[in-house]
Amino acid sequence: MKLLEQAISRARATVSILLFVLIAGVVARYLISVDLNPDVTVPVVMVTVTHQGISPEDANRLLVKPLEIELKSLDGVEELTTRAQEGSAFAVVEFEIDIDISAALADVREAVNRAKAEFPNDTDEPIVNELSASPEPTLVIAFSGEQLTERELFHIVRNLRLEIESLPEILQANLSGDREEVVEVLLKPSALEHYNITADELLKTVAANNLLVPSGEYDTASGRFGVKVPGLIEGREDLMGLPVKSNSEGVVTLADVADVRRTFKDPTTFSHINGRQAMAIEVFKRNQANAIKSVASVKALVEGSVDTLPRGVQIDYIFDASDFALQMVNELQGNILTAVALVMVVVVAALGLRSGLLVSLGIPFSLFGATIVVYLLGYSFNFMVIFGLLLALGMLIDGAIVVVEYADQKTLSGMSLRDAYVTAVHRMFMPVVASTATTLAVFLPLMLWPGVVGEFMSYLPVTVFAVLSWSLLYALLFVPVLGVLFGRKKAQLAPTTDAPIRGKAYLGKLGTAYGKFIGWALAQPVLTIVSVLLLLVTIFVLYGTFGRGVDFFVETEDRYGIVSVQAQGNLTIADMARLSREVELRVMAVPHVKTVYAASRGSSIGGNLERAKDQISNILVELGRASDRDRTSREVYAGVRRAVAGMAGIDVTVNPVQGGPPVGKDIQLQLSSSNRGIMREEARRIRYYLENQMTGLRDVEDTLPLPGIEWELVVDRAEAAMLGVDTLQVGNMVQLVTNGIKIGEFRPDDAEEEVEIRVRYPAADRGLFALDELRVTTPSGAVPVSTFVERKPRPRLDSIQRIDRSDVLFVKANAEDGVLPDDKVKEIAAWLETADINPAVKIAFRGANEEQEDSIAFLGVAFLMALFLMLILMVMQFNSFYQAFLILSAVVMSTAGVLLGLLVMQQPLSVLMSGIGIVALAGIVVNNNIVLIDTYNHLRREDSHLSALDAAVSAAITRLRPVLLTTITTAVGLLPLACSVSLDFIHRQIEVNGELASWWQQLAAAIVNGLLFSTILTLVFTPAMLVLPEFLRVRVMPRLSGVPTQQSD
Template identity: 45%
Template sequence: MWSIIGSGRAIKVRAFLNLCFARSRTVLSIMALLLIAGLYTRSDIAIEASPDIQVPMLQVLVINPGISPDDAERLLVKPIELELRTIEGVDELNAAAKESLASFMVKFDATVDIDKALSDVRAAIDRAREKLPRTIEEPVINEISADRMPTVVIGLASEALDERELFLIAQDLRLELEMISDVLSARLVGAREEMVEVAIDREKLENFNITPRELINAININNQLIPAGELDRGDGRFGMKVPGLIETYQDVINLPIKSTPQGVVVLSDIAEITRRFKDRDGFSSINGVPAISIEVKKRGGSNQLEVAAEVNEIVQSYRARYPASLTMLPILDATPRTEQMVNELQGNIVTAIALVMIIVVAALGFRSGLLVGAGIPVSLLMGVIWIYLLGYSFNFMVMFGMLLALGMLIDGSIVITEYADRRMAEGVSSKTAYIDAAQRMFMPVLASTATTLAAFLPMMLWPGTVGDFMAYLPTTVFAVLTSSLLYALVFAPVIGAKFGRSSFSPEDVKHFHQLENDDPTKLSGVTGFYARILRGVTKVPLLVATLSVVVIFAVFAAYGKYNKGVEFFTDAETVYGMASVRARGNLSAYEVRDIVAEVESAILNTEGVSIVYTSTFQPGKGAGRNESPDKVATLIIELTDHNERELNSADTFEQIRFNTRNIPGVFIEADIVEQGPPVGKPIKIELSADSRELLIEQTARLRELLETNVEGLRDIDDSRPLPTIEWQVDVDRQIAAQLGANVTDVGTVVQLLTTGVEIGEYRPSDAEREVEIRARFTEAERQLNQLEHLRIYTPNGTVPLSSAATIVPRPGTGTIERFNGRQVMFVNADVQAGTVADNKTQEIMALVERTDWPSDLTITFRGANEEQNEAKEFLQVAMGLAMFLMAILLITQFNSFYQAGLIMTAVVMSTAGVLAGLLITGGVFSTILTGVGVVALAGIVVNNNIVLIDTFNVLRRTNPELTIQECIVRTGAQRLRPVFLTTATTILGLLPIATNWSIDVVNRTLEHGGMVASYWVPLASAIVWGLAFATILTLIVTPSMLLLPHSIKVTSRRMFARIKSLRAGES
């Protein structure tokens, strides 16, 4: 594209422009078509709150009933790990061995196709099957993807209805919701599964001399699908059927178990058979009332707002059918917040457009200002078309990308329109003026846009989940700025030639003439004042350069000493938060419910809390990976709208922590939901070793170090197993064999005392899925003290369990976690309000370095610190790549290393401006948002220098009679207005958000610290401070630096001449 620099190519550019002007109606029709397409696309594009991120992660579950965690690690985890680690593209492999279960979380590189990953994992599991116990169930492989998070959750609660009635209503509503075309699934949560309980009477079992093995075999034999084939006799073909499956409840009751001389013993003769819910392992409630929830998930690419509206319409119709005692409450419904965020951001965009239009019209006049301002909606709507074609949704990242680009997208139009105005003031026609302007400014506009895009291009290559999350921003800027380039170089000149400014006042003509042909220092007003300042500073360019270096160095030094620290992602205002409850001991589900009810009540009594959605579970069964195993409940908290409460979300959760601090027997953690990509607690330390005993010991030691040596931490926990007791039945195989029994017989009897033995399943006509048939002793006999009274069923009768087995208490193993092939445990911590997590992480790192640890123990800092370091490394690479791309573009355009380097100094100045802004405001450097702002600034701030130096070069060529200083002063005076306008429009567009204000002229709202503004403060303020600082220095330093080589050359000549004359005098 750079070949157009030549004069021959310039003629072709002019010929193309002449063609556009000759076919102006065609050009305007194309623009109108793009506007209509943009409006249609905007109405049709999917709307979401957050970007639709695809996470290449798979979960594998391998169930082996009754297997211990130690055996699960040895027999299940290790063989499967070996196969999974051979798969290409695996980034992380997490495994956990639990009671009866082995689970794996396989995370792939972001570039891996999820379908191929799924196929590879299935193949790896199949290869491992031959090494696994035959007792395992069919492995389950699930795709974990962020885009499958619920769109809306409907909670059903009632104190008047019993559990079965509530369950049937929820089931019916779920089926109705799944009929919505854009709903992917609707899943019941908090509803217990059904079962058919066969409560065996031990006395009757012994009286009929039936062993548990005979009972199970009899049920299995009478519950089979029997393919009887077909009969073909030539006169017809007939299918044969032998019904063998249990189909009704009556079939279960009348199942034959044993034949005796007195008759056939059926199942109901020896057991009480009831259809009931499974035993509780947890409770679900909404605001303290027992509840069942329906998680509704939309299909990919569908409109979140439309799906939620259809769901709510169905819920409203159902609510009318049932009594008022039934509550159907939309919870975790982000739709109102999404709609509010979309409207607020759109309102802020309109506000920014209004501010930009005001300043442009004030500076360029009504017609020229409208011509420039028209580029905003045209470019934004064209950008929406690109976003739609890329398959993106219209989310807050896309909208802020538009807001960020809004101030930059009219830069090219300003430069061309301002130049055309000067040409028309000289007396040329509007058509000629705009052709001249488009041709003359073609390369500067193209180069400035290209350098801006060069800064955003590396960010589009950001790897990982964070990169996928942030990629929407640079992609949007890329789409909008590319569209603005088309408007500035084609549409604006054509429109300007037809409708542009046609007359100028004598003052304007005189002003433009003096700028072009006379001494600009004689001008009045701001331009003349600036020209006079420029004439003074260009006399001492070396002093100006030295002072600018000192100022920049002082800013960097001051920031290095007085900075407030670094954070991964800034906490913003929100209405959602999470609380977790931890409690120790072998608590039953009912004991946990009673404990958590007190916590729930305390949270509901906190001002600003609207909804509390609680899920409880037994210790060790609900904790996620690397979480404390004593977690017994999760509470999702929704606050009232931030305009309806006095405290912001962070302070509200501080109040929740205060209100729950004195509840006995529990540990409560509560905080707002994470902003940006999820990373968990800000401080997460991983310990890995081959010895489990060593790992437990050193995890406890590290936790104690944090508790006793590091201030400012809260909610410290670790993932060591709970100190539990389990009863172990050791079978003497030889004695058991002599008695006619084996380990299986003993295990079956013990199972009948506990959760029971699954002896089959059937599908009732009123159920969606098969219901399992589970046999166990009656509730009165299922007591721990009955364990020693159990009897083994043998062919010779029953014998006491104690005659073949010993019952001993043993400490429980708990969950065994592994990461990339080694056992791991974690220590996690949060920080107190006002404390920067990164500062505490650095303090803990130093503490760990000073402490002696065993040689085979590895300590790694994970979580936010790991993500922050990865983001920092990428942004440094992105900054370097952006600088390289911009340098290549600038060297190609100007064919000068010095001028390209001089333009690039603006990047250093802008970075100094960002740091100065953080020092003045006391802000914290956000690795993601401030870092992106610094990289984005690199492409923004060079634009003014490009146009400034290009104008200087043209003036030097066309006005050889002028001195270099005169050319520089005239260049500065000519470019002051466009430089001021391009800078002011960018700053004004972002200034409200940079100061944490949301100004929405559409909805007539003005608020401080809202959800939109507080989220984007670090990025917006970085650009505002960096651009303002760099522009001020650019207007003084760049002109001085242009003169510096000439000044050094003249000074050197004078020095050599003086030395030469001195030597001549001495001789």
């Protein structure tokens, strides 16, 4: 109390500190960066190793396994996923969440360098990159223009991409729809035959004349001079003039037997924007970079180059994360200010203007104080932080209400303002500290939530901690100072000790009615207690019988969606583009679809390893804002599914890009085994069951090898050796009729990157059967390749995927709208137990189910930990196990209230949102019990002759107003969101079932329903339980022993 006395005596200094906090909070809010999502850095590193022409089996044996040995030995590796495919191998290393990404990158690079020693000699240099936490880009920039040539558009996009990648906040910028430049040397078969030159001879000659020749230096009396022998091809003229063969008639140059042209490689990707052919830059920000600032930097760079671009270039921005982030953040801030206004109105109406403003000033003080903490911690001002402020908004004035309300009672009794507020702080110090401590005790375990989900959600408890800590300081230090300075002493009243009468005076008819009811209820406490318990049991039974089940996250209003187009067969890139465009046109015709961006399977849209093997394109769909639509996003995407249903030859899946922690498809079964054949059979069985014997599922897919064949060229090594031919020569001949042989590179003056030089036959002379016409040089002369090579078709193995050094396959599916994935997981698990799965195959549920089980396990532990911490705090304060457990009974009531709300609204229980709401409620609802029981104990200590019944009635009526006021102020700020309404009076927007409300409705509803329900029962149940021991001792026990009972007055 000495600190309080000093603060009141030096009121000006105390007020100056308060003003400093408010000003510093405003400055911190101005300086803090704004972002949509929390700054969660997922330490994931990707290794890419390419080897031209290597088969998936060889890539698995020669590239993947050496990588696995080195990478799996690193400290902190959570999971290692690898994939071997034609021409390359990938390794994705996921580290534990607390590993520094820079250290992880360094460790992976060292491990890859060790593994390189085991790679084949001609393997390309491995690429090690940080992997973006999100499979979707931060921004897509599409460039199109009918008046521009492909080369002009390519140069524009490529140069901008290099500039964008140079920005510090950008992780990578990938091109889609482009083609690499190449200098193509097209051989003339007739000319080669005329000059009696084989392709093999030509290749050797060109390679021998395109070398970097080190020539050294020599010293003379005049000094040291370098010697240079130009040997590299520097341009088209050098290439055309290369001598191929000479004889007495002259020299045959490359220009005599080939056409040389600068062109593009065969297309491997495509991209379309609203049906138009385009080139696109898919921009990914770094994990810790701010989305809004990143997009602003990229747009500023692009807009700054517009004046230098040719006329006719059209630029479209798609998937703009900053626009959505700003909308969500501004809307949530507007809801906070609206909630502040509502809370202040309630407080002023209940306490009067001066007392109401005194309490309400704690709102900006605590919110700005918490903003300072958030800024100092380096957090962004994201929607988790903002909702933490909104959640704590109603709770932060509880302590101030209790102190001001008690001080008002004392001033009514004739006490001076100074004495009244000092007495109020002295009297209510322990209840206020205990109630705040119990609330913080509940949020403390949430800070320890492990994994990505925990890192994502941790911003919420940190923010609540900061707000409530500042609010405690305000209630116990600044409220008395401001109350003494600006309070007005009310008219003196005659001192009275009739607490129930005062309570009635405060609440009028409500207080009178409650006084009569509580007097009747406490006169028969057993009946009251049994009735409440029966009600709680009934709710739990009804929910267990009629509840809608469990879901991991909540269904959000999603502005973006991905349409995946899949087709099997040996399709050319032109076939893929044509099929994709047919789907795009149908999607564009659906109402409320704003933009359609299609990218081929080589694009980064939708992730890398998550992509289906038979996928030919991903179509990114952007809808208009929810406020501009008369349909929900779910209804729009259902319309898209109907529009693309039944298209011949292709399968189309439509999925919204949902918010929250990324978990992939609803249902994911991982099969692992050392026997690939058995594993594939079981994967086919499971897929057949999901597709044909289960209802409520869609978009079923697996990662089995796609049906198809590949041609294997078997070299008769003995025959080839007799002719003096090796396998390398045969391979070179094959490349001449496929993609061509790379013979070198050169850098044109108008290009930033080197351009490959490739030799091959013209299109008319290319193909598998053109091998019959090829001849290879031998000591005995030119011999047809078909002499010692046999073509054999065999089943194609497109890729091999492994996790933690075990071969794996996945079977995945989505649940239909209205079907809970958790119900389907249980159904599948029940079938697996009776399906006689081969014991050599291990099956595990991954994705949302895995995250759901982990989250349920943690929340269960966190809930028990919170209860234990609260129990310790309550026993320390009240020195009674009975009263401590009685305080915790409010947790059961609040949980019943949450389940009752879900039952009435027919919503599933969200593990994340409803679960956090239940845990958070545990720290909120006990405050009412603390105040009631503390007042009851105080009355019994002041008057030892006061019966438990009279003390309980007096405590209940006396604390009715603060209990109702704290409950209403906590609920009123969240009530709009709980009703799926976003009230933003600052921006003059009222939106029902919008994007913001869809995120927070379940969490807000859980807190509002649980709080209101438990408060009503607490005002009856807790007083009854306080009366029960004396009632049993005085009334029941004597009857059981045959002793006459005393009648109470």
